[in-house]
Amino acid sequence: MLVRNIAFVFVASLSGSIAGAAQAMPGTAATGLIAHRAVYDLELRDSTDRSGIEDMSGRMVYEFTGSACQGYKTDFRFVTQINTGDAVRMTDQQTTTFEDAAAKKFTFDTKSFTDDKLDKEVGGSAAESDAGTVVDLVRPDSRKVDLVASDFPTEHMLQVIDNARAGKRMFESRIFDGSDNGDESLITSTLVGKSQTPVSDDKEAGEAGQFSKAPFWPVTIAYFNDKSGTDALPIYRMSFKLYENGITRDLVLDYGDFVLTGKLKKLDILETASCDKQTQK
Structure with a gap:
């Protein structure tokens, strides 16, 4: 898609009201992450002449389910309409991933369409070991x-949530999310701001339902090419407000030549069997 596998940011508790709410909900995994479906409206905030984009809008739907004991599944769709002045085209990326944290395995499948025609499909699996990450592309x-x-x-x-809780404001990581051609990792630099609560005129906070008044962290993650490292300019940056249960809102996606915003339009909390119930089966 225009964005690499942005789904990983949303995949993703233990202070204040949000932790208590998370622990009480049937969709909460042992980690505190909540099974949910979030819908975001996308709009073009800014673009340069070099981008060739006059206007852009779309919708992003992200669904996160599973648990620490059974693994985490994400279904993600990112649809945009792009106006270049000379033509209007529709892009559609559909991604499904599954992450088994205990087994240290990850599977991914992405289909990318332009004007309903399949442009690209990337799929495979990856596994962590002491020697590194091995990717089997199919x-x-x-x-x-x-x-x-x-x-x-x-x-x-x-890691982002744990560092935010601990008050660690900046850290670097290397990640693999199966994006692009599924054969490279990325270096990330993450900046976490101090915990905040929504202000009275924060209209988007209301879309978070029962979490509308819960505290969040402002987070910015910069993604760098593995070969160039953090000394070069990032491939792109993402900024968002992150709750302790993994829900995000108020997205800003900065690709250098253009910037998109993603506003939370709808949030549904999904029910998932707890690890205790799964163990009893």
């Missing part, structure tokens, strides 16, 4: 790739 071609040890998306999100 689409578009079958091959094995050996990478430096990397975190998977939910694992990285939990």
Whole structure:
């Protein structure tokens, strides 16, 4: 998609009202992450002449389910309408991932369409070991790739939350999310602000339902090419407000030549069996 596998940011508790609410909900995994479906409206905030984009809008739907004991599944769809002045085209990326934290395995499948025509499909699996991360690609071609040890998306999100709780404001990680051609990892630099509560005129906070008054952290993550490292300009930056249960809102997606915003339009909390119930089966 226009965005790499942005789903990992949303995959993703233990102070204040949000922790109590999370622990009480049936969709909460042992980690405090809540099973949910979030819908975001996308709009173009800014663009340069070099981007060739006059206008852009769309919608992003992100669904996160599972638990620490059964693994985490994400279904993600990112649809945009792009106006270049000369033409209007529709892009549609559909991504499904599954992350088994205990087994240190990750599977991914992404289909990208332009004007309803399939442009690209990337799929495969990855596994962590002491020696590094091994990727087995099955689409578009079958091959094995050996990478430096990397975190998977939910694992990285939990790092962000843990560091935010601990008051650590900046840290770097290497991640693998299966995006682009599924054969490279990324270096990330994460900046976490101090915990905040919504102000009275924060209209988007109301879309968070029972979490509308809960505290959040402002987070910015910069993504760097593995070869160039953090000394070069990032491939893109994402900023968002992050709750302790993994829900995000007020997104800003900065690609250098253009910037998108993503406003939370709808949030549904989904029910998932707890690990205790799964163990009893």
